[in-house]
Amino acid sequence: MFTPREISSIQQSYFAALAEVDSAVNDIAQGSFAYTIARANAAVVASQDIALRDLSNSAYLSRARGSQLDEWAATFRLKRAGASPSTGYVLAISNDKELVFLPSDTILTDLKTGVQVRMDRTGTVEVNDYTEVVIPVRTVRLGSTTRLPAGTELFSPRYPSVAFTVGYTRSVSGEYCGSLEGGTDTESDGDFRRRISDALTTAGSSSETRLKILLEENELVNRAYVNTKVAGIVEIWVDSLNILTQSQLLELEAYINPYTAAGTIVSIGSLQRKYVDVGVFVRPFASADLDRLSDQLASTIKYLFNSLTIGETFSPLVIQSSLAPLARDVRVISPTSEVVPQPYELVSYRAIDLTFSTQS
Amino acid sequence: MTYQRRFTSRSFTRRVEARPEDRLPSITGADAIMEHQGDLVVSPEGDIAITTGSDLIIKGLIRRLGTPPSGYRRYVQTANGLQRLDSSYADELYDYLSSPLTKMSAAQMRAALRKAADLDGRVSIIDVQASKYEYASSRITLTITYRVKSSSELSTLNLTV
Numbered sequence: 209m210f211t212p213r214e215i216s217s218i219q220q221s222y223f224a225a226l227a228e229v230d231s232a233v234n235d236i237a238q239g240s241f242a243y244t245i246a247r248a249n250a251a252v253v254a255s256q257d258i259a260l261r262d263l264s265n266s267a268y269l270s271r272a273r274g275s276q277l278d279e280w281a282a283t284f285r286l287k288r289a290g291a292s293p294s295t296g297y298v299l300a301i302s303n304d305k306e307l308v309f310l311p312s313d314t315i316l317t318d319l320k321t322g323v324q325v326r327m328d329r330t331g332t333v334e335v336n337d338y339t340e341v342v343i344p345v346r347t348v349r350l351g352s353t354t355r356l357p358a359g360t361e362l363f364s365p366r367y368p369s370v371a372f373t374v375g376y377t378r379s380v381s382g383e384y385c386g387s388l389e390g391g392t393d394t395e396s397d398g399d400f401r402r403r404i405s406d407a408l409t410t411a412g413s414s415s416e417t418r419l420k421i422l423l424e425e426n427e428l429v430n431r432a433y434v435n436t437k438v439a440g441i442v443e444i445w446v447d448s449l450n451i452l453t454q455s456q457l458l459e460l461e462a463y464i465n466p467y468t469a470a471g472t473i474v475s476i477g478s479l480q481r482k483y484v485d486v487g488v489f490v491r492p493f494a495s496a497d498l499d500r501l502s503d504q505l506a507s508t509i510k511y512l513f514n515s516l517t518i519g520e521t522f523s524p525l526v527i528q529s530s531l532a533p534l535a536r537d538v539r540v541i542s543p544t545s546e547v548v549p550q551p552y553e554l555v556s557y558r559a560i561d562l563t564f565s566t567q568s
Numbered sequence: 569m570t571y572q573r574r575f576t577s578r579s580f581t582r583r584v585e586a587r588p589e590d591r592l593p594s595i596t597g598a599d600a601i602m603e604h605q606g607d608l609v610v611s612p613e614g615d616i617a618i619t620t621g622s623d624l625i626i627k628g629l630i631r632r633l634g635t636p637p638s639g640y641r642r643y644v645q646t647a648n649g650l651q652r653l654d655s656s657y658a659d660e661l662y663d664y665l666s667s668p669l670t671k672m673s674a675a676q677m678r679a680a681l682r683k684a685a686d687l688d689g690r691v692s693i694i695d696v697q698a699s700k701y702e703y704a705s706s707r708i709t710l711t712i713t714y715r716v717k718s719s720s721e722l723s724t725l726n727l728t729v
Contacts, residue, residue, distance in 0.1 A: 211647075212646065212647035214646075215644055215646060215651060215653065232598060232618060233598055233599055233600050233616075233618065234597045234598055235597030235598055235599035235624055235628075236597060237597070237628055237688075237690065238632075238654060238657050239628060239631050239632055239635070239640060239657055240597075240599045240628065241599050241600045241602070242597075242599070247642065247653060247654070250644070251642070251644040251645075254644055254645065254646050254647075255645055257647065258645070258646070258647055261647060
């Protein structure tokens with residue numbers, strides 16, 4: 209979990225960096241040149257820290273928020289429930305002898321709460337003075353605050369002679385029945401997160417993706433590789449910062465047990481690495497910046513290793529072909545042949561040695 | 569980068585010269601010299617002019633006293649919400665500039681000036697005096713007597729409002 213730094217802490221880092229380079233300007237009192245620059249720098253870094261925290265949180269279901277959570281849910285084909293209007297009926301009766309014709313776009317307002325409803329039907333509605341007409345309506349705005357109890361009086365400035373009341377009928381004692389209901393708010397992050405979690409724990413939950421996500425949520429696990437060898441037997445290899453003890457592995461087994469289908473046998477083991485030393489001889493282009501080139505080459509090699517999955521064979525030809533466009537000549541000195549790991553091993557690099565020759 | 573000491577304010581007078589060792593950057597650090605308008609000063613060698621020692625402290629005090637409330641304050645968005653920074657770095661004396669002066673003004677201004685000056689931990693404020701309000705010129709003169717802690721150098725600073 210990434211925790212954004214305090215402004216003062218960022219400023220102190222800046223001052224320390226100034227001291228390291230023996231800056232000629234090193235007065236750090238409030239109001240000084242260095243202090244003012246450090247404060248401006250800290251403001252920028254603080255905003256980047258917030259972005260980093262959000263990025264870090266987005267990797268975990270338990271901490272993802274807003275659109276990040278929506279992306280999580282999309283993995284399981286779930287969507288956040290949107291807000292909805294309240295719906296129901298209004299009874300209308302005219303106080304005048306003459307007939308009133310209400311067009312379909314008539315809007316009625318509750319003067320106490322400000323909630324407005326629109327007629328939910330096409331064509332005009334004929335209102336007379338001797339019987340109440342039932343009109344279906346829905347609220348203009350969305351959300352739970354649009355719900356109105358039966359008997360709420362509504363008003364239309366265009367038709368002041370018509371009495372509108374929420375309800376679809378009256379009881380024998382004359383009370384209105386039928387509220388405006390159903391208005392809901394957009395599903396909150398908390399509710400949505402619970403629903404995603406429920407989806408993870410219900411039927412069919414032994415799928416490889418779900419188990420992998422659950423395990424990588426656990427603080428003991430850095431990466432998890434889940435493989436269903438045969439139906440009913442799931443083999444899991446976990447990678448962590450430290451080698452996990454037997455009791456920690458049992459703890460993980462208990463952790464995912466509720467999420468596996470009944471009768472499934474789960475085997476969890478610590479992933480082991482098969483290390484190789486990488487050596488590459490490089491003849492750069494004449495105009496190449498060697499510092500930059502070596503960074504580029506190293507990061508490409510690291511990427512190739514990070515893309516490997518457990519038990520996957522690593523071929524030096526992949527390095528050769530990936531690095532070839534970056535220099536005049538590239539030769540992989542080590543490894544000299546394919547690296548074939550055991551099924552429970554992941555091929556990783558121990559060291560990357562780049563040798564440059566600028567002689568033609 | 570070369571060092572240069574230079575006085576840019578005409579409003580203070582020095583009574584005791586600091587000893588050379590008190591002016592070492594190791595005591596106070598070094599800062600670029602800024603004019604009142606915020607411009608940097610260029611040394612004859614073409615570098616940014618630098619001030620150190622007691623000069624730096626005196627310039628720092630003058631800069632603080634020349635900063636109106638909210639003049640240096642900044643708002644920064646942090647993980648805990650909007651944070652206000654450096655709101656104490658200001659001289660409340662400025663609040664009186666746009667108000668009519670009264671007989672009480674001199675005492676109030678003196679207190680405001682003392683409060684601002686006391687916030688600079690590198691100097692000890694010995695005394696703050698305010699002249700009587702002159703109706704004819706609508707002016708009050710304030711005098712701060714202070715000591716630079718690192719050098720025990722005694723100085724006075726006159727401000728006319």
